[in-house]
Amino acid sequence: MLDYDAEAGAYDATRGGVPRAEAAAAAVLGLLPAGAATLLDLGCGTGIVTARLSRPGLRVLGADASYGMAAMAAGRGVPVVLASGARLPVPSGSLDAVSAVWLLHLLREPGAAPAVVAEAGRVLRPGGVFVTTVDKDAAHDVGSDIDELLAPHLTPTPADSAEAVTAYVAGAGLRPHGEARFTGHGQGRTPRGAAAALLAGQYASRVSPRGTTPRELADRLELLPGQDTPRAEPTYRLRSFVRS
Known part of the structure; x- marks a missing residue:
């Protein structure tokens, strides 16, 4: 896992910056x-995304x-609270919407992603909406030589898979509501970048990696x-989900 405190200053520049953030914010707003x-x-x-989640009222x-x-x-200029997504200092049933963009795929400890979704369900009022990205990592490298090389080593059900998230939300009293897609501007991977990301x-x-090591996979990527x-x-x- 990254040290997010240390990475904060350079984080946006390595992840598509403003164009990607604007696309994400527009898609979230469209599901509210x-x-x-x-x-x-x-x-x-x-x-960078939060600041663009703006509309009247x-x-x-x-x-x-x-x-x-x-x-x-x-x-x-974002009003922000330092808190875990699994334990929010927010009263139950008090919010109209909760978003989680590029979050659930990072929650690799057993039970971590369901706990965040359950907390989102707790703080939403009836009729409130939870919006989250699903299948984040699977969106990268689709149909490319990078994808072909990594295909035998993919995790079957990452924490943010659509299948897994559907199960989490059912347990949190939420039901499917809507869906949107947006482009990850500036996020097309290179073989060299994919190798570095794998090792990091x-x-x-x-x-x-099954039957191999991250270093061996990185070496193969570096030959593309x-x-x-x-x-x-x-x-x-x-995907969005509404509170019953």
Whole structure:
């Protein structure tokens, strides 16, 4: 796992920056109820997406467990609380919407992702909506030579798989509501970048090397042509769920 406090200052520049954040925010806003007045953005990170979750009448709060990330969000003018997504300082049934963009795939400890979804369900009012990305890592490298090389080593059901999230939300009193997709601008991987990400543990939610090691897989990636040529940009998937 990354040290998010240490990475906060450089985080956005390595993950698509403003274009990707604007696409994500627009997709989230499109799934919110028309009359939503309050939104909590879980795992808000640097606040680059949270700051763009803006429309008339909507009050937005961010939450993140990393002090460094929360400080960056506050610097962007985002009201933010330092808190775990599994234990929020928010009254039950008090919010119109909760979002979790690029969060659940990071929660690799058993029970961690269901706990965050359950907490989102707790703080939502009846009719409130939970919006989350699903299958985040699977959106990368689709149909590319990188994808082909990694295919035998993919984790069958990462924490943010659509199948797994559907099970979490059912236990949290939520039901399917809507779906949206958006482009991960600037996120097309190169073989060299994929190898570095693999060795840094950034593929941990997607790749489970069986019969080999991360170093051996990285060596194979480094033999692919066009080492610094980005493959296709990912298309990320958002799903929304309504509180019964």
